Amino acid sequence: MCVLKTGFLFVASEFGNHYLYQADCHLGDxxxxxxxxxxxxxxxxxxxxxxxxxxxxxxxxxxxxSLSPIMACQIADLGR
Incomplete structure (x- = not known):
């Protein structure tokens, strides 16, 4: 996670999509x-x-x- 001074929050995920959020004026107070x-x-x-x-x-x-790398792969020989 990276919180920017402009009020944005960037969430980078290792295995999922990355998200960019903006802080809303409702603070829950x-x-x-x-x-x-x-x-x-x-x-x-x-x-x-x-x-x-x-x-x-x-x-x-x-x-x-997400541009996550392939973590596992199986190759089948369909020709034989």
């Missing part, structure tokens, strides 16, 4: 989601759960097709 931190003390038996959600702060700008 006004939602009703509870905040969690590893610095918060926990009582014994307490756990935190969260529900994953779709991206809200990033907008997909461009997608580059």
């Amino acid at each position: 006004d939602d009703d989601e509870p905040e969690f931190s590893s610095a918060m003390p926990l009582e014994e038996g307490d756990t935190f759960f969260y529900a994953p959600r779709h991206l809200q702060n990033l907008v997909l700008v461009d997608e580059l097709d």
